[in-house]
Amino acid sequence: MSGPPPATGCAVVRSGTVIPAPGRRSRGDVVICRGTVRNGCSHDPVPVDANGLLVAPGLVDIHVHGAAGHDLTDPDPAAWHHVLDTHLSAGTTTMLATLASTSPERTAAALATASALITSADAPTLAGVHLEGPCLAPAQRGAHDRAHLRIPAEVLAELTPLPKGLRMVTLAPELPGADALIAYLAGQGVRVSAGHSAATSDDLTRARQLGLSHLAHLWSGQSTLTRPVLHRIPGLLEASLASHNVTAEVIADGHHLPAALLTIALRCLGPERLCLVSDATAGTGLTPGTTFHTGASRGRVHDGYAATADHSSLCGSVTPLAICLARMQEMTGAPLEDVLTMATATPARAAGLYPRKGSLLPGADGDVVLLGPDLSVRQVLLRGRLLTAAGAEPVR
Missing domain, CATH: 3.20.20.140 (Metal-dependent hydrolases)
Structure with a gap:
């Protein structure tokens, strides 16, 4: 996964319980545009289903x-x-x-x-x-x-x-x-x-x-x-x-x-x-x-x-x-x-x-970890690129 530097990606993490920063919790989407958390993306972001999962900063x-x-x-x-x-x-x-x-x-x-x-x-x-x-x-x-x-x-x-x-x-x-x-x-x-x-x-x-x-x-x-x-x-x-x-x-x-x-x-x-x-x-x-x-x-x-x-x-x-x-x-x-x-x-x-790392606030790097109810790691996104799911978009 390290190798040559990965291109940044565009993704929208949908329907999860989002914990973007200390003291904050919401239900909704996290949008990553060209590797950075944004309020929107016009580049056909890859959908990532987070239903039933916790969406947290990497x-x-x-x-x-x-x-x-x-x-x-x-x-x-x-x-x-x-x-x-x-x-x-x-x-x-x-x-x-x-x-x-x-x-x-x-x-x-x-x-x-x-x-x-x-x-x-x-x-x-x-x-x-x-x-x-x-x-x-x-x-x-x-x-x-x-x-x-x-x-x-x-x-x-x-x-x-x-x-x-x-x-x-x-x-x-x-x-x-x-x-x-x-x-x-x-x-x-x-x-x-x-x-x-x-x-x-x-x-x-x-x-x-x-x-x-x-x-x-x-x-x-x-x-x-x-x-x-x-x-x-x-x-x-x-x-x-x-x-x-x-x-x-x-x-x-x-x-x-x-x-x-x-x-x-x-x-x-x-x-x-x-x-x-x-x-x-x-x-x-x-x-x-x-x-x-x-x-x-x-x-x-x-x-x-x-x-x-x-x-x-x-x-x-x-x-x-x-x-x-x-x-x-x-x-x-x-x-x-x-x-x-x-x-x-x-x-x-x-x-x-912080806040470029350790948060999912607008402007942060699009590093995301999706966690199950038991806090087990289910999926990882690095700067908007999905890494771990079967058939996931390649990091390079």
């Missing part, structure tokens, strides 16, 4: 490492197309290619691949790169390879000038030199995220003042409450839940977090600030027992989850975002509109892409 995944045996630190464009296509078929029409900690050379090569794909418009679902690491706290590194963690000053030099397509960086804001890196990235329009970090509330406050705006996967790689003597000191987790005006992620794959923690995150942040992410790795779509790599680390697929080789840490997930969407609703009982917001508008805002 899903937006801002934290995804790979799929189908391919990791995005592999600079081979063919590997990137495999990953993008796998997630597209599962309803993710916009994603940030997330690079786990690895060697500087491999990271630079992957960034060059992303730049080439974006420049050539050869990967229409690729919205940029999310660099997760290597400036992470060793004690909170999770599945990241300790040998490939590095200091902010080194990474600042490597990211100057800024690589094309870099849209988000996750780092530990308490590290020496992180202030300069945060200020530089934020000044260049890159979203800065705190994650795999032993930060305190004061560290997060300082980072926010420098431009940090996002928090990676809550409860995964975050320092928590301590009580050195008498008084309790909040860690990054508690500071995240008490924060204002920042977005945050949860991985609702049914393995990372139990229902109670997902419910706490939603109550604290609300759907306007809580993002669903897949954190999907190369293990997505592979059978239990299969090994894979994510960045410089190795993982093994188990029944519904992935773990490091020594089984000491979860190693991302093996679950596409659409399945996290359904599990979030099942585990928390959140309203449908709220769950969809967390997988569309909120991550799009966190990445600076």
Whole structure:
């Protein structure tokens, strides 16, 4: 599906329950003209029957490492197309290619691949790169390879000038030199995220003042409450839940977090600030027992989850975002509109892409996912081209 850039299409999605943006629900048609949501189209749009289905913006995944045996630190464009296509078929029409900690050379090569794909418009679902690491706290590194963690000053030099397509960086804001890196990235329009970090509330406050705006996967790689003597000191987790005006992620794959923690995150942040992410790795779509790599680390697929080789840490997930969407609703009982917001508008805002992505408002890209009552993906449209139905109009 990636391959040569697809021509934009014209379509009218009819008779569905439409959720075009947060807090809005209607019954009717969505018109896509030459790849963009419009009020009308005079080019004989292809009819798409959505009777009995939910019509939502295409899903937006801002934290995804790979799929189908391919990791995005592999600079081979063919590997990137495999990953993008796998997630597209599962309803993710916009994603940030997330690079786990690895060697500087491999990271630079992957960034060059992303730049080439974006420049050539050869990967229409690729919205940029999310660099997760290597400036992470060793004690909170999770599945990241300790040998490939590095200091902010080194990474600042490597990211100057800024690589094309870099849209988000996750780092530990308490590290020496992180202030300069945060200020530089934020000044260049890159979203800065705190994650795999032993930060305190004061560290997060300082980072926010420098431009940090996002928090990676809550409860995964975050320092928590301590009580050195008498008084309790909040860690990054508690500071995240008490924060204002920042977005945050949860991985609702049914393995990372139990229902109670997902419910706490939603109550604290609300759907306007809580993002669903897949954190999907190369293990997505592979059978239990299969090994894979994510960045410089190795993982093994188990029944519904992935773990490091020594089984000491979860190693991302093996679950596409659409399945996290359904599990979030099942585990928390959140309203449908709220769950969809967390997988569309909120991550799009966190990445600076809304409303062109994450909405079906006039002027948005014509990326649509049709969902059954159980939130299973039935059909996907990418910029007005129907992709998944038998006999559907080809994407190219």
